[in-house]
């Protein structure tokens with residue numbers, strides 16, 4: 001009888017506080033393929049230097065606390081926080097942007113720029129603090145230009161990634177469809193993350209594959225770097241085309257990953273860029289978009305089919321737990337050293353508080 005009561009209360013605990021344990025954040029910056037332009041009109045006393053960059057987002061299984069909204073400026077690989085509206089309500093503005101950036105709505109976090117000059121790439125990042133790391137953080141960017149128009153930079157990095165979450169079984173293959181900047185000297189980067197580091201922030205990324213060729217050396221083989229975690233399992237589409245008897249190599253950033261493992265679950269960022277064009281613009285030329293991969297393991301890994309949303313102790317190792325949401329697995333995690341997973345309390349706990357199921 002006592003055992004039954006414990007079982008019932010554990011289930012009730014799942015349903016009340018861990019319903020929809022995993023949620024996915026998806027950010028959309030409308031018209032991200034085009035510039036936000038500001039044209040100065042020196043003779044017009046009514047002219048104001050003001051621009052808006054829109055941002056929309058969805059969080060599947062809305063969290064109880066509002067997400068953190070962050071706007072950044074720079075390249076995908078190197079950007080600076082200019083504005084941050086934390087989950088707690090606190091607002092930070094970088095001193096260089098004081099009085100020149102604002103956000104009026106947390107549900108539609110459009111960035112309002114006043115008295116800005118020059119150009120830059122601006123990123124809208126949305127972080128669900130209840131689901132930190134790969135599933136809970138997404139961002140997209142758009143370019144801003146201030147000037148007379150004719151000096152607008154021409155062909156810049158662009159991409160279009162299919163952001164529909166991909167479901168795959170262990171051992172299967174995923175194809176992450178990304179179209180973008182190509183050419184014999186393109187630099188294509190796929191990274192996974194961000195993952196959270198112990199005692200630190202959630203800002204650690206893994207380079208899955210980087211394929212690049214330098215300007216002036218387009219006849220040589222491109223350099224390819226692959227993470228040891230993906231050796232022999234990843235490939236990029238490569239196409240050839242012929243113009244006036246010359247054959248050109250074209251990189252298409254679409255990524256294929258074979259022999260999927262549970263640890264492959266997460267968020268993948270496609271980031272192609274020209275290396276030969278507009279090098280004077282520096283790395284601001286690099287855009288990125290992300291897609292989530294969800295791995296379901298019907299074989300050796302425990303299945304989530306039919307299980308209520310929540311985290312479950314791993315049957316093979318009680319220091320590990322796996323997360324289920326909507327009947328699908330969101331991967332396996334390991335507790336910090338010395339701790340084991342307490343399924344009833346849904347946390348990593350001291351071993352003497354936990355029965356390995």
Ligand SMILES: *[C@@H]1O[C@H](CO)[C@@H](O)[C@H](O)[C@H]1NC(C)=O
Nearest residue numbers: 159160161162163177178179
């Ligand atoms: C990429 O380009 C191909 C061919 O033009 C098209 O069929 C596909 O829908 C595009 N994918 C994305 C994500 O834009």
Ligand SMILES: *[C@@H]1O[C@H](CO)[C@@H](O)[C@H](O)[C@H]1NC(C)=O
Nearest residue numbers: 205206207227228229263264
């Ligand atoms: C490989 O994956 C493991 C587990 O996901 C991770 O801890 C490690 O940092 C990854 N390796 C690299 C080079 O990022």
